[in-house]
Amino acid sequence: LNIALLAGDGIGPEVIDQAVKVSNAIAKKFNHEIEWTSALTGAAAIDAVGEPYPDSTHEVCMAADAVLFGAIGHPRFDNDPTAKVRPEQGLLKMRKKLGLFANVRPTFTFPSLIDNSPLKRERIEGTDLIILRELTGGIYFGERGRSEDGNTAFDTCTYTKEEVQRLAKLGFEMAMQRTKKLCCVDKANVLETSRLWRQTVQAMEKDYPEVTVSYEFVDAVAMRPVQWPSSYDVLITENLFGDILTDEASVISGSMGLMPSSSIGVHTSLFEPIHGSYPQAAGKDIANPLATVLSAAMMFEDAFGLKEEAAAIRDVVNKSLAEGIVTEDLAGKNKAYKTSEVGDWLA
């Protein structure tokens, strides 16, 4: 198993370390050999070579069967959105060059943590939804600019039928594996790109006669995950709506530090925790590594088809939660373990 390792910034390296430990333990147990190749990205790469997604890193990713990613972002760039070189540019460049067109964001609850949620228990019990966010199109990658005097700015959102089909196909296929319910989220009452989305998905319905498709406006959808999240199964949406809705949905479980994600690509796939680089905690050995460990589980299952290995990782994570071998964010009044201690225990 040839895996590129992009630890990135902040707590990235610490949480990635634990996922590597756990993956190596699983590989040993199931007789696989993993070859890890580390590469620079984010602020770390800017510091080292002047740009956030260097060609050398791209080559490592292209040669790998999967990419395990930590987090990027550094506070010194935060208050200067117009800085010429920013970590986020590396993220966008990486997504585009690796063709990571579909970000898969599962949202589910952990029975033992359900009371951490800001939402009432009866609202969220049984929540198990997936948001599929288009990741290489839309307003993120369209033309943008300023008038000469700098006083007028514009951004362009563009989509092609093929981009919509590629994402929607994944959505239909996932729905078939699950409860056969698909929701297409758009703003077709205003946007032309949304109307293209809706028409394209409507035309695909006949190929998946068993799937029930609903079409809902993004503003209405922004309300429902907070009201009745268990009423959704698979949602598909464009890049910017997906950015907002996936983060909103991540609050449901009350366990953001536990949520994994994957990005399915043309050239390879990438697996990463949904949390950010959390700079305040960097270097303190206190960050929760479980989202990254669970991202490694997704990698075993989705990139390598190794279901048993993935299940073994998920089992041991559940065990650590049940036995209270957890970092301070989950420890409550009990003993808090260090990031590395949790990783050691899991491994």
Add this chain to the structure above:
Amino acid sequence: LNIALLAGDGIGPEVIDQAVKVSNAIAKKFNHEIEWTSALTGAAAIDAVGEPYPDSTHEVCMAADAVLFGAIGHPRFDNDPTAKVRPEQGLLKMRKKLGLFANVRPTFTFPSLIDNSPLKRERIEGTDLIILRELTGGIYFGERGRSEDGNTAFDTCTYTKEEVQRLAKLGFEMAMQRTKKLCCVDKANVLETSRLWRQTVQAMEKDYPEVTVSYEFVDAVAMRPVQWPSSYDVLITENLFGDILTDEASVISGSMGLMPSSSIGVHTSLFEPIHGSYPQAAGKDIANPLATVLSAAMMFEDAFGLKEEAAAIRDVVNKSLAEGIVTEDLAGKNKAYKTSEVGDWLA
């Protein structure tokens, strides 16, 4: 007081009727004379004259000191987003022609209804925030279109410095009246229009030295109202982000049927409930009229500077809640009153 009355579709006419009753009662008590002028809008206007915001309606609004608006939208347009004439076009045309550049959306809790919220009580107690949504710019009004073969679509988001300043000025002024905290919501790590927003607001900070301004990305902001809504005070944002965030925030109180809003304009101001036309309930005399009645209270205060009158309306609404004179959505196991009965009682 010269008020244009745009009842619109679905439950619009029923809830507007109650707001008229209450306003007339208040006018009588405080010795004002109200002249109501009704005009067509939405699907009702499409049926009558073939378009959703006819010139005759525009003239009525332009001649009025304030507009009281019900709701628009009809299910027969919902599954056909490409229909040539749609009720929503009337809404957008009205906003543009009346110059309704700022949508003011307060979110607060009603102590007696706090347990209706999907969020836990301790998370939302004391919530009192206002989202100021820019309403006549951005991707709603930019150029959009299709390639000749129909397979590529685009939408353009545009903002000028003046548009941002106009909205932000209101935000700073509101913050000064409240806790002096302002949050500018954008996606400045990706969008050029967001960078213009951020720069423009940053440049205005020196004129309001007492206001503490924070700049946050829209995806992060999408999480916080669900986690700690009481940590916000005044938020300002562009049109599409505002569309999503205001609807998300409306869930907090658990009382969407009670939330009023106003839209501040160049030519006049408009007051409306935040709920939609709710076609399933239309004509049944069961819809909750309180959001519209509270919108009338906002109108007395903000359009006419009549604070006592507004307070009197709010008081009687609180009394109706306390005494259980409420429609079925709030009645629980107790007697549910009809829309018109609630209106009569309030009046």
